[in-house]
Ligand code: SF4
């Protein structure tokens with residue numbers, strides 16, 4: 862099973878709660894403003910993300926989602 866972590870930067874108001882709770886220190890505040898004038902969070906170290914969903918649960922603006930994706934690099938089951 863593979864997962865994709867996504868932050869909707871235009872929903873984010875840059876409160877930093879997700880950054881504080883991430884156990885792997887994956888997230889940081891971006892230096893670029895979003896359409897609402899906030900500095901949104903982004904995955905600075907996506908390779909360290911363990912898809913625990915703590916950040917998704919914590920975000921008051923529901924800006925973060927984790928979705929299942931197709932397994933990459935794995936072939937389908939064969940007989
Ligand atoms: S899913 Fe977990 S490890 Fe990944 S960014 Fe969110 S809190 Fe951090």
Ligand code: SF4
Nearest residue numbers: 873874876877879920
């Ligand atoms: S908790 Fe949500 S609103 Fe706050 S910085 Fe993280 S993604 Fe943005």
